[in-house]
Amino acid sequence: MNSKFKKIVFLLIGLTAFASLGTYAIYSIRGGGKHRVVLSSKYKFSKGISPAKLELSNGEIIKLNRSFWENREVLKKAVLTVAGQESDRGPKEMTPKAGLKFSLELKGKSGMTYSPENIFCQRGKLVDEIARYVGEGAKILASYASDPALQNREVEIVDM
Incomplete structure (x- = not known):
């Protein structure tokens, strides 16, 4: 029984090692599970700082995509221009405290x-601010689009 017990223990150790190596091989083939989220094509960055230089995290990209998705019935496209407070190229180091300014143009499906x-x-609050203005802008566009006097017209709404 002693030799039979040893064989069973070695068999279990061998199966565990084989299963572990197989799991590791599958995990490494798939890229280690680190998938990069892609910013929606509905956002267009014009001039200024690019999304790559902003170093948007996966969570920030998801938040931007969600803000557009939640307002997809109203919005057609969002054009963003992000720049530094002192220069259009932005700060030398993109830290959470870096001062930025951005302009946003939301194009609605109604033509407005x-x-x-x-x-x-x-920089640390940039994505929150963009998402907030996308939501507010969609509500404003929806309220103007429901006005019968403005339907089928190109209207530009400027918030001051």
């Missing part, structure tokens, strides 16, 4: 556009 004034914020 909404453009709030330039917004100044820190």
Whole structure:
């Protein structure tokens, strides 16, 4: 029985090692599970700082995509221009405290556009501010689009 017990123990150790190596092989083939989220094509960055230089995290990209998705019935496209407070190229180091300004132009499916004034914020709050203005802008566009006097017209709404 002693030799039979040893064989069973070695068999279990061998199966465990084989299963572990197989799991590791599958995990490494799939890229280690680190998938990069892609920013929605409905956002267009114009001039200024690119999304790559902003170093948007996966969570921030998801938040931006969600803000557009929640307002997809009203919005057609969002054009963003992000720049530094001192220069259009932005700060030398993109830290959470870096001062930025951005302009946003929301194009609605009704043909109307909404453009709030330039917004100044820190890099750490940039995505929250963009998401907030996308939501507010969609509500404004929806309220103007429901006005019968403005239907089938190109209207530009400027927030001051």
